[in-house]
Amino acid sequence: DDDVPWVLGTHLTERCGPLARAPDGNRVLLIEAHGFARRLPYHHHKLTLVFAAMRRFRDRLSDAGYNVIYLKAETFGDALETFFAEHPDATLVTMRSPSYGSERRFRDLVADAGGDLRVCENELFVSTRGAFDEWADGAETFTHEQFYRWMRRESGVLMDGKEPVGGEWNFDDQNREFPPEEWKAPPAPSPEPDVVVEETAAWVESTFDTWGSTEGVRWPVTRDGARDHLEHFLEYRLPAFGPYQDAMRTDDWAMAHSLLSAVINIGLLHPLEVIEAVETAYHDRDAVSLPSAEGCIRQLLGWREFVRHVYRQTMPELASANQLEATASLPDxxxxxxxxxxxxxxxxxxxxxxxxxxxxxxxxxxxxxxxxxxxxxxxxxxxxxxxxxxxxxxxxxxxxxxxxxxxxxxxxxxxxxxxxxxxxxxxxxxxxxxxxxxxxxxxxxxxxxxxxxxxxxxxxxxxxxxxxxxxxxxxxxxxxxxxxxxxxxxxxxxxxxxxxxx
Ligand code: FAD
Ligand code: SF4
The missing domain is CATH 1.10.579.10 (DNA Cyclobutane Dipyrimidine Photolyase, subunit A, domain 3)
Known part of the structure; x- marks a missing residue:
């Protein structure tokens, strides 16, 4: 097939997008653009996570029989030139990145490299751009609570016919507690030793100007690892998620939070599968109360989707907005x-x-x-x-x-x-x-x-x-x-x- 899925480092899944539709043995392109990692003093663990997850994904696709073309280059432009020199017949197909301006940049880079690019809807969200725009109906300001209720109705998540399960949309009045002294925080998952993570961490440390600790990288870099993290959350921390989600304790960095944003944001878990797992846990596990399940689902089905669309609707102005005219520098x-x-x-x-x-x-x-x-x-x-x-x-x-x-x-x-x-x-x-x-x-x-x-x-x-x-x-x-x-x-x-x- 001339269509070659181009999988970005934040789209690491074969369960949706062009890769899900590619025939067995198809060519697949992944690009590590190292110049990207030099733009800011990124946290060492963040660069390690993304590069190690890409490398693990490459290996998984190769094992599954795909013809993986994995390019390491300073820029996307350099890599695309290499790619099209060797594959002049190819049309790259990629899911749209949610970051502003990236579609145009990628189109320009592919055109400069003499190739073709097709960009399709990003399937790593629950809602589509079209559905949100229809809901928003030209409005200039948006209310999360209304959006969230609409998402609940449309998706049927935690719904009882037309009514929200439990009769309320939101249980935050039961959720803003500080734990008693004797409360023991549920365990956070411990990182599995992983040779690719170790090698990538050492390479990141010696290659980039990073910020943050170079020890103890703890984020999963594979789908199996991400699924284990999700299961760990459902079992140990979701029961306490609701009541203590606003509380901060010195010795409990994780409290009862899911710690899943890092893996959801690179495609290792789909937000909908997390939402469904939380809803199922509420039905099947006695320990999971409705305020905990609903509180967590609201973050994913509501806030995460909402901010993605608000960003889309308000960029590029949002990035430089400053209505309070704040001009101080960030303290060192x-x-x-x-x-x-x-x-x-x-x-x-x-x-x-x-x-x-x-x-x-x-x-x-x-x-x-x-x-x-x-x-x-x-x-x-x-x-x-x-x-x-x-x-x-x-x-x-x-x-x-x-x-x-x-x-x-x-x-x-x-x-x-x-x-x-x-x-x-x-x-x-x-x-x-x-x-x-x-x-x-x-x-x-x-x-x-x-x-x-x-x-x-x-x-x-x-x-x-x-x-x-x-x-x-x-x-x-x-x-x-x-x-x-x-x-x-x-x-x-x-x-x-x-x-x-x-
Ligand atoms: P949990 O508390 O367990 O929540 C479950 C999931 O809900 C998260 O994994 C996340 O996917 C989603 N979620 C919750 N709140 C939000 C939100 N406001 N926006 C989008 N998704 C949400 N989130 C990021 O993913 N990346 C960021 O760079 C980021 N920067 C933030 C900066 C500020 C100043 C604030 C106030 C919030 C920011 N958030 C960001 C949102 C939120 O704080 C994190 O998603 C959350 O803390 C991640 O930890 P968790 O997975 O343990 O989340
Ligand atoms: Fe409390 Fe100290 Fe923070 Fe003030 S600066 S809010 S006293 S911890």
């Missing part, structure tokens, strides 16, 4: 971890060690602080993009720029910002911190507090009329009337002047 301690703020030091340490921190650490510690500090969204986005194993532009950008920093206003209805109060309530970080979470100004006051009030005062013209911010601004008024705002502002000036000692 995001890279070094050297700060006395325990919540940040612990979270950055988690990211350094594994390329992972869970959702609330990302949102309410890392993005919250950066938003209060006034970091330019593009710079924070780049930091997340470099440092996380599951980071790809299509998923990082809406989460960081919009959800984390409220830079666009396309689906976030207010900034997710908070003072130390939230971190204190939902974590055990404050107990071991040199700062006092109850103090706003003066020696030892937690920086989150003064920064929070200063953020609200600084952005008053843009945020005060937002009805969801009414309560917060009534507190700002109280502080203003009491004459506290000036001391808060001075405290923040001081923090900024001494950022390396914070």
């Amino acid at each position: 301690f995001y890279w070094t971890g050297e700060t006395g703020m325990n919540c940040l030091a612990e979270t950055i340490g988690d990211v350094y060690d594994r390329g992972y921190a869970h959702h609330i650490q990302r949102l309410m510690v890392l993005a919250n602080f950066a938003t209060l500090w006034g970091v330019e969204p593009r710079e924070l986005n780049e930091w997340f993009h470099a440092t996380y194993v599951d980071a790809y532009h299509w998923v990082t950008t809406p989460n960081v720029v919009e959800m984390g920093q409220y830079a666009y206003g396309v689906f976030a209805t207010k900034p997710y910002v908070s003072s130390a109060n939230y971190v204190d309530r939902m974590s055990d970080y404050c107990a071991d911190c040199r700062y006092d979470s109850d103090k706003t100004t003066g020696e030892g006051a937690c920086p989150f507090n003064a920064l929070y009030w200063d953020f609200l005062a600084r952005n008053e013209a843009k945020l005060r009329d937002n009805h969801r911010m009414g309560l917060m601004y009534s507190h700002v008024d109280t502080k203003r009337e009491a004459g506290d705002l000036e001391a808060i502002r001075e405290h923040v000036v001081d923090l900024r002047a001494n950022v390396d000692d914070v």
Whole structure:
């Protein structure tokens, strides 16, 4: 066949897309473009994961009888020239990458190499572009909750006829708990030794300028490994997923999270198979409650699909959006971890060690602080993009720029910002911190507090009329009337002047 599936490093499956439809023994192209890995100081584990998974996938396809053409080159352009020089008859067929502009870039590169390319729908999502656009019906802002309910109805997941199973769409009122002291976190899966991972990790370390630990790569690189991770989650952690999904504990980096984003985002697991497995677990396993199953399914069937479409609809503007006009640079301690703020030091340490921190650490510690500090969204986005194993532009950008920093206003209805109060309530970080979470100004006051009030005062013209911010601004008024705002502002000036000692 002249059609040759071109499998990107984030599409590692033969269960859907052009590869699923290729005849036995067909040619298949995979390209390792090393220049891509030099663009940012990516986490060592992320590069290891992607390259090792590609190599493992190559071997699996060869064993299954495909004629695999596996090219290593500095750029995609170089590899495509090599490919078409040897296979002038071929038409490459690939699933559309969700990253903005990649389709045009690939088309140009293939044309420059004198070849043909056909791009088809990306089947690694649950919903299609056409279906979302029809649902959105030209709207300029989107509401996740409505999208999610529509997805539930359309897919029939956790539905009882026309009604949601259990009579409610959302059980978050039962889900925002902090575990009691005696609660023992369920185990996280331990990495299986894998010779390809070891070899790739050593090669990545000696070839690229990476960030993060070069030890202890723990993410599965094969479909079997990814399936084992899923089973481990269903058995051990899904039962506790719901109640504690917002909680943060120093000694429990994984809490009860699924740890599946890294493998879903490169195609080793399809989101729908994870959703179905969670739904089945709810029906078949007594330990899995509806709030846990629904909470997890909402992330995958709702949020993951939603941000993909919102990204598509708002790029390229989203990447440079900055409605709060934030211009500060990212403090160096995001890279070094050297700060006395325990919540940040612990979270950055988690990211350094594994390329992972869970959702609330990302949102309410890392993005919250950066938003209060006034970091330019593009710079924070780049930091997340470099440092996380599951980071790809299509998923990082809406989460960081919009959800984390409220830079666009396309689906976030207010900034997710908070003072130390939230971190204190939902974590055990404050107990071991040199700062006092109850103090706003003066020696030892937690920086989150003064920064929070200063953020609200600084952005008053843009945020005060937002009805969801009414309560917060009534507190700002109280502080203003009491004459506290000036001391808060001075405290923040001081923090900024001494950022390396914070
Ligand atoms: P779980 O908590 O177990 O959730 C289950 C699954 O739901 C995840 O595996 C993921 O596939 C999906 N999911 C949950 N929330 C989201 C969301 N908001 N957007 C998309 N998918 C979601 N997710 C990424 O995949 N890559 C990123 O680069 C990324 N950057 C983020 C940056 C910020 C500032 C924030 C606030 C969130 C970000 N997220 C990102 C979303 C979310 O935090 C991660 O998907 C999740 O923490 C991954 O860990 P897990 O697999 O243990 O997730
Ligand atoms: Fe973070 Fe402040 Fe708590 Fe320290 S006191 S852990 S800086 S919220």
